[in-house]
Every structure is written in structure tokens, then in C-alpha cells.
Amino acid sequence: MKPASPRILTINGGSSSIKFALFEAGESLHRALDGSIERIGLPDATFAVKGSENFFRPLAVPNHTVAVNVLMDWLEERSARDALTAVGHRVVHGGPKYSEPQRITVEMVEELHRLSPFDPDHMPEEILLTEAFHRRFPDLPQVACFDTAFHHDLPHVARLLPIPRRYEAQGVRRYGFHGLSYAFLVGELARLAGSEAAQGRVILAHLGNGASLAAVRDGKSVDTSMSFTPTAGVPMSTRSGDLDPGLVWYLARTEEMSAKQFNEMVNFQSGLLGMSETSSDMHDLLERETQDVRAAEAVALFCYQVKKWIGAFAAALGGLDTLVFAGGIGENAPTVRARICDGLGFLGIELEEKRNAANEGVISAAAGRVAVRVIHTDEELMIARTVCHVLGIGAKKGN
Template identity: 60%
Template sequence: MILTINGGSSSIKFALFEVDNSPEKVCYGQLTRVGTTGTRFTVNSDATSLPVTATTYKGAIDFLVEWLEQNITFSDVKAIGHRIVHGMQHTEPSLIDAELLKDLKNIGAYDPDHLPFEILLIEGFKKNHAEISQFACFDTDFHKDMPQVAKLLPIPRRFDRSGIHRYGFHGLSYHYLMQELEHLAGRQIADGRIIITHLGNGASLAAIKHGKSVDTSMGFTPDSGVPMSTRTGDLDPGVAWFMIKSEQLTPKQFNHLISSESGLLGISETSGDMHDLLELEATDIRAAEAVSLFCYQVKKWIGSFAAALGGLDTLIFTGGIGENAPSIRARICEGLGFLGVELNDERNQKNAHFISAANGVSVRVMHTDEEMMIAKLVCDRMDLTTTQKQNTKDIHHA
């Protein structure tokens, strides 16, 4: 068995995979509203969620470890794979040892909304099950070979030498979707000019050509790019300076403002949840403007990425909004006929897999599975580790 852990700032997802020739998911679940009151726990597709008394992230981890110990056989778990959003110089799936854990702690300030919680998860499982190898799977891996021009930030070079450049995120999702696209449509389609829109509470887009990331909307942190549920997306530095100065914000307060109080929530002043905003938009102009801004910005990124790719062959929608909100997909695609994007309204309303009209750009709705991608990467990494150990034994024997 392989256990995967996908820790966010307010949620923890897990999945258990049985491994034979390829991973097969046998159990999954998630904790939501972690770190606040009203934490809930769901398992598999059961619509009934269980209340959790823990009000801290550490308490939620303790709850999850205890539940897993009662419901799975840990002696069968050969590895635990973690989604790590930001790793700076680390990109490839890696065994988590003391040195890697130290590096992650040292860069915690670069991604304060994810890394500290991911480290708590690693340490929580290490405390209770030190005998199980843990692996880090980095969201930045998929984008590591982006062209230099897409990585550079227009700031003094000394910052670039310190590792301050555009990294890109949601890489595990993009990696999984590209594998699925090749499986469904063939290598030729997967090698084409592709834009994937990963639209959920966190949202980003990626421009992909010949199976490689050419550009992506998120940059040095996951707060950049398109407006998100509570994150600003790209922000004029002058606005940041004015906000800090006028409200006398500390760095921590400013980060909370742009990552937890902004985006759709900041504009609507009611909710950062797209489902809520769609219900409110007919009677609340602020909700309507939040929805409109989101669709407008995603549309602009699609246009700019089509230019970077030299055209567009396939457009993919994924994530909670991308997979389940037909009206959002329709508004984003409206006016993109000049790129060859035209939807089949009936299929779009049904959330069908293939939603484009007969001719033109192929528009698809695809379910992403970051946990499956983590399991696959850990399997590959374990095989490599086993091979390396065997090679070392052979050398010593010789």
C-alpha cells in the first residue's frame, strides 16, 4: 500500500492505494475547515461528514493519524507520499530525510500558506510511524523546464541568483491530466498546443507544448495569476505599497490580506465560493462583479497563452469550478471564436467530457487526481531507490 497526503492551508486530503502493476485507489477522504471550528471529515463518496472536535491543524493531524490507525493496517503501508507545494531548488520527487526537511523549514516563509502545514503533516506521521519512508512530490516539478524568459522576474539579478523567479504550481494536477489526455486522445493530441485551466479555490492556467510547460499563470508563489477564492492573483506593486503604508501592515498582516481576505471574497464581500456567488449574482452587484472579473481574467490568460503557443489545439477545464460550473466555462469561452473555441451548449450543460462544437479547438472537461499522481511518482521513486540500493550492494560485493 501507498498512502498519499495532500495538505492545504485549511484542508487535508488522503488516499490509500494498493500497488500491483499500477496504483489502484481503495480508500480516500478529507478533512475540511482545518484549523477552525466546524472541521468535518468525510470518507470515500459518503455524503455524510463527521464532526471533528480538533480546532488546530496539529489536532486535525492527530485525528487523521488515529483514524487511519483504526481503519487501515499500517504494516502494509510501504511509503507515504506528500504533496509539497513549494520546494525552491527541490523539484524532483524525493525521499524526505533530515536534510530535505531542514531545507523545507528554511523556506517556509516563501509559502506560509502551505509549507508550515505540510511540514507538520510530515512530522506527525514520522512521530507515529517512523519506520515508513516518506516522499515529497513537488508541485513545481512540472514547470521546472519552462523557458528562461518565462521564469525571469523584472527585478535586480541578485534576487534571481537567490532563487527568486517564477516557479509555477498545480504541477501534480497538470502532470496527471497530460497523462490522461495521452491515454484518451493519443500521443499526437497530447503533443499539441494545449491550455489547461485548473479552476478551484486556487486557480491557475498552464500553456503546454510537446508535453512541456511553456508558461503558467502562478509565479513565485501560489498567490499570483488570476483572482482566486481569497487570493488576489497578480497585483500592482504600487497598490501593495499603498495598502501596507496606509494601514500600517506588518508583512504577516499583508500576506493574510492578499491570501485570505482578497480575490472573490474581497470583491463580493460575502463569499469566496463560486457556487455561492452564482446564486447571489442576480440580486447582488458585488457578487456579479466578482464572477465577471474571474471569467474576464481567465479569458485574458487564455488569449495570452495562445499567443505564447502560436495557436491553440486543445483547451481543458479542470478543478472544482472547471469541472462543475457550465455557466463559468461558457462565459470564459464567449468571444474566443477567433481562436477557434466554440462550445456545444447542450454538452457543456451536462458537464460532458468533450464540450466543443464539431469543428475548431477541442474543449474538454477532465477530472484531475493529484493523489493518484503522487502515488505514481512514489511508485517510480521507490523503484529507483530499490535499484540504487541493489546497485550499491552489487558494487560492494564486487
């Protein structure tokens, strides 16, 4: 009897969700299914799976502990546990220590607990997930894939924050995020356009619920819009992006706002949601913008800020060869891409309207000096590839 192919489970834990995927590692990595437990802690939480099995059902999950137990119970009920070879976790923050993916150990978990203050909105839940899997399946290898790793070796001047030096010694610096997406996109750019393009002057725009940009040269990150936390940079679905730090003191004086309340505001009540006062979803806002000035202004500010970062990163790179759009907005919103690129002809960015409207892979005009591409990003596949590499498992190719 032919042995079953190795199976890799990928876990992407968020502040109110657990997204997962199952890959089979044969000649190449094949995605068997995708799933998610969404809206954890709310009365309308759901559990959904698409692929070899399909369902969507309401779920009572008051916290991540209950949610991960539901997931593990489901795996065991379907005997999927027996076939699992390893689990790969997206870990948002690697701090100053972790620059490479690694197998999770007791010592690493202790270090991740110490890193939790770096990202209190994500790290505790991510650690909880690794510990829960270890308790239930102690012999199952787990690998941490750090979202900050791609930016770990930023040039020193790009890492520095202009605050007193003593904080640098505590690990306060620009870290950057979306690293798994960016690593995947660099690999895809090399596959689609050749190694010369991937080694050139590239700006990657990961625009989704979370949004950031990275300036890449020689396949390495030289700057990125997110900073010490994922709240920095461009406006996002509910995150503010960059703000005047003096706003903290102003709101503390005028509204007696605490640091915790300020953090809640800039992470969960701002961005597209805060500006529009109706929705954090770009699709909704585009539909409403002709009737609702708040929706129109939210879209306009998002496009304007992304455009500014493209200009800044072109300056940091000394020019631009390729611009890549990825993420839910970047891949699916031609109107947003067009507005971002409008007026960037001086950089050599010119779009071909029909290609852009059709979400084609290359959307730049033939006369444009800069190749503008739309590339589907796949963080789960990147995690699965990474697990195979770390543990020496079978296939490392894409699906």
C-alpha cells in the same frame, strides 16, 4: 495465503485542512477511500471518510499537530498501518533545488525548512506532517511530490521576474504551481486524444478554489499564471491574483497596513470573496448574480481574467490546438466555461452548447479549430503513481 497488495497513503496538507486517500496497488491503482480533516483550528472542524468506510463527525483540532495525530490514531486503530507500504506527500514548493519527486530524508526536511519562507502559508504544516509520520512510523517510506516540479524547466524568459538581479540568485523567480494536476492532465490528454494532441499546443486551465493556467508544448510547461507564490495570476476563491505592486505602499501609507496584514488580505480576504463580500464559492455566486451586483461582478471578473490568460498563452504558444478545463469550477460550471470562451472564436475556440451544458468530455463545436475538453483531474492518484515509480512498487497504471 496471497499477500496483500501494497497500499499507498497520499497526504495533501493545506493551511486549514489535511486531505488524504488510500490506494491499493494491484494490477492497477485502486482508490480504497478518500478522507479529510477540515477547518483545522476552528470550532466546527470535521473528520470525514468516504469509501470502504464512511463517516462524518465533528472534531476538536486546534492545530495541525493534533489533526495529524487524530489521523494516525485512526490508521492504527483500524490496523491500516500494518498494510501501509508508503506515504506520498504533496509539497507545494520545491524551490530551485527539487525538480523531481524524491524519498524524504532528514537532509531533505532540513532543506524544506530553509524553503519555508518561499511559502509560509503551506510549507510549515506540510513539513510538520512528514515529521509526525516519521516519529510515529520511522520505518515507513515517505515520498515528497513537489507541486512546482512540472514548471521547473520553464524557458528562462518565462522564469525571470523584472526586479533587481540579486534576488534571482536567492531563488526568486516564477515557479508555478498545480504541477501535480498539470502532469496528470497531460497524461490523461494523451490517453484520451492520443500522443499527438498531448504534444501539441495546449492550454490547461485548473480552475478551483485555487486557480491557474499553464501553457504546454511538447508535453512541457512553457509558461504559467502563478508565479513566485500561488497568489499570482487569476482571481481565486480568496486570493487576489495579480495586483499593482504599488498597492502595498498605498495601503501602508493610508491604512498603516503591515506586510503581514497585506499578505493576509490578498490570500484569505480577496478574490471571489473580497469582490462579492458574501462568498468564495462560485456556485453560490452564480445563484446570486441576478439579485446581487457584487456577485455578478465577481463572476464576470473571474471569467474575464481567465479569458485574458488564454489569449496571452495562445500568443506564447504561437497558436492553440487544445484547451482543457479542470478543477472544481472548470469541471462543473458550464456557465463559467461558456463565458470564458465567448469571444475567443478568433483563436478557433467554439463551444457546442448542449455538450458544454452536460459537462461532456469534449465540449467544442465540430467546426471549431481548437479541441476544448473537460478532464477530471486527480492529484491524489498522481501522487500515488509517483510514489510507486520512486519506490519501484507494483502498479503504475491509473484506476
